[in-house]
Amino acid sequence: MAKYDTIAGETAPALSRKSINWERLRHISPLYLMVLPTIVMLLIFFYYPAINGFLTSFQYVDVRGSQWVGLENYQRLFSDTRLLQSFRNLAFLAVFNVCVVVTMPLIVAVLIFRLKSMTAQYWWRIVFVIPIVVPSVAIILVWRWMYSADGGLNILLSAVGLGSLTRSWLGDRDVVMWALVFTNFPWVAGINFLIYYAGLQDIQQEVLDAAVVDGASSFRRFRSIELPLLRPQMRLLVLLTLVFWLRSFELPLIMTNGGPGFASMVPGLRMYYAINRDFDLGYGSAIGTILFLLVLVVTVMQIRLTRSRDDAI
């Protein structure tokens, strides 16, 4: 990282110097004032809750107050088969969506990139970005209708003569998770494909030209040049997808409330219910702490991967 001297070019006083340079401190004090609001807000609304959540996970909390219970919340957590089931559901959601994010947006990005006309490229990019103007909640509600007993999917199935397959997609514990992951099919809309597209644009044109001169087919060009060079984008999207599914539970909340039974429950949703249904705040904090640790693992992996990549360059 570049060295940022104070503008006037004074060298910063050595920290070991005994006498505080009051003159300089007076000079730079406005800088501390400028960062103060941010620091205070981060302390109150991020650092304090994060620490307090960790502490609360060792407590029993109700309206009268709180009481230390040691590891009891964690013991309950790991002996609750339903909660363990919800972690399996979370793993399913995460793995499925990782598989999706390394294929579908990539295919569309490459297809768009292959178009000869830049205007056509531009408009296809707009086409696949536009759906994000519909709030995610509205999209989920439409899919909720699609999966309902008299909804879109069953209508389509009956129309093509597959009426025997119709069912209440969200009410069947065997298919509900599949219904959830097929929401947003074909999983292209949004900005993931733009990240691949930007990566494709960064590939040196000479490399691609050389491949074309050598008579490489379109597929060969993709497999031998573009795919390896897009690995950073892919890694980024995989990690973003993992973090996204670790922290979000809007989809099962609106679609199924975690049902039928607990068939589509995820830990985040269980934590949500700990607040506004069960008032089991210690237990909810324990789930939050575990999710936090998982996010942390993924984030640290991301930082390490990015760093090793920077070193390579």
Added chain:
Amino acid sequence: MPTLRILRRDIPLHLVLLLFALPTFFPVFVMLSISGKDFFQYGQQPLLPTLPFNFSNYEIAWSFMSSTYLNNTIIIGVGVAAILLFGSLTAFSLARFEFPGRRALFYFVLAVLAIPSTVILVPLFMLMVRLDLLNTYWAVILPYAASQSFAILVLYTFFSTLSKELFESAQIDGAGFFDMYIHMGLPLARPIMSAIGVFLIWLFWNDYIWPSLVLSDPELQTVALKLVVFYLGRGIPEPGQGMAASVISSIPLVLLFLVSMRTFIAGLTAGAIKG
């Protein structure tokens, strides 16, 4: 004509892309189609568009949703303004000047990116209870306004790239840190700040979880929250009315997209990579 031949060679690509686009837009099509159906039209033909298009669904949905627009404007307006103001002040100070603790403060800000707001849902809720802020705008505005780390990271990167000579000459002219922020930092950062702003508006417009925990008062509810309440609440609406409410909830984002397409996409891309 060589161009025509080139275009013709692209036709298979266009067709494959169309195969992806059709299911992508199917939910939007369904939403618009059903939003124009009255109860009987829906009963006879639930999927394909029917005539006449029934606008009374929109009247009913609007009477339910209208109050939420002011709430969203206040909550998102104040929240985004606070992020842009305090975030740019912090990013400018950290990126342009050397002072004791600068590096530590930068990491202090950056580390927050590893704390998604949902994993601190329980303690944040407890904090709001303790501050007695449930069912006030502040319960949503304050956590939003504190989510500055992403904006600071993007602005920090931007401010770091500015030339040093610019600021040196300003300081020789006797400009203070705050003067430099107002007269140099802010004007230069305006495009990138609008991109961040548009991204944040989109992000907060989509937020459902947090408002649903702290805003049970119907008068204060946000668009996304009210939409779900309308669908899944006590008086389940006719399908047409529900879909009309969905369309209504998207209109402001559609307008935002139309007036600021490039900024919108730039902001979202930055958000996806850094957020």
